[in-house]
Amino acid sequence: MRVIKHINNNAAVCIDDNGCELIAFGKGIGFPKIPYEISDLDIVDRTYYNVDPMYYEAMNTIPEKILDVTADIVEIYKTHSAEPVSSNLVFTLADHINFAIDRCKKNITVPTPLQYDVQYLYELEYNVGIEALKIIQKELDVHLPKSEASNIALHFINAGTVSSNLNQHTYIDRVIDDITDIIAQYFRIYIDKSTFNYSRFVSHLHYLLKRSEKGTLIATDNKKMFESISNEYHDTYEAVLKIKNYLYEELGIELNQEEMLYLILHVNRLCVREDCNRKSVTPTQDE
Structure with a gap:
């Protein structure tokens, strides 16, 4: 070799x-x-x-121990699943677990509206998610909430789901491009669309749009957390308000505080990696 x-x-x-x-x-x-x-x-x-080069970045930003634990979790799933599993799954799931651990340490709890649907409709994936929580607690000494079993299961489910609806993809791509432009213009930064950092932000937007179509937007009473995060990341909150207005005016989607809370976290994460202090603007031409 x-x-x-x-x-x-x-x-x-x-x-x-x-x-x-x-x-x-x-x-x-x-x-x-x-x-x-x-x-x-x-x-x-x-x-x-067959690893997508965009995931090379994840290998430098995700702690090695989390990558190792995630690889073990994916191996467990592979032994029970008849479907082929992309190598990229290890890195997307590791990034999710890393982010979930970070939220847990900050006492930020984000509910999972599809938890019970996943539990009963995708028994294999959910059971591996439960096993993953046990491994994470044993190997990383972090106790994630049981709802994270559904989030982990969704990564297995989505890894094997490929939509053939071209019009749907075109619509989603347009919305995501518009939201990206809003963020880039507000912070006056260049957002590199070829990076893993951007890819995971796009994944969150996909989930948000799917939830809105099914009428399952996250809805819980988490007002104090929303106010705290909004104050701590005030500039990001203002950018998310612009995204909220765009989604309502263009698509009739009205984000509640819970969805805005999660979006603030993801936009802030994107901007920290893209360096919000740079005063350049995302080019309008395609990447």
Whole structure:
């Protein structure tokens, strides 16, 4: 196996003996000067084929321990599922778990409106989600709420769901582009649409739009948390107000405080990574 690109000290892009590209994880695998041949394959802990390059960023921003735990969780799911599982699932799920742990440490609780639907309609995925919570508590010493089992299950469900409705995709893409432009113009930043950071923000918008279509917007009494987050991230709150107005005027979607709370967290996360202090504007041409 030949290492051709450094990702971090413990992850690298490699070429196997058949000429296929893969991501290899192993202690110190990305440290030596590249390119080089791995003479002892025992140093390789995990390999992933067909990984989208946008997820390389996740390998540097998500703690290695969370990536390892998530890989174990995905392996459990794979042993019970008859459907093929993309290598990308490890990184999207790890990012979700990392964010869930961060929210938990800050005592931010976001309800899961589809919890009972997932529990009874997707028994396999939900049961793996329950097992995932046990693994997270054991390996990471973090007690996530039981509702997170449904959120984890949704990652398994969505990983195997591909919509063939082109008009629906076109509509969603247009809405997401408009929302991205609102954020970029408000903060005067350039948002790189090729990054994993942007991809996970788009995933949240997909979920929000799906919930609005089904009439299942998150609705609980969390007024104090909304007020606290709105004050702490006032600029982000103002940007979300613009998004709220856009969704109502263009699509008739009226976001409540719970949906706005979650959107504030995601917009703030996007902007922190894109550096909100830069005074440049997202180009209008396609990326």
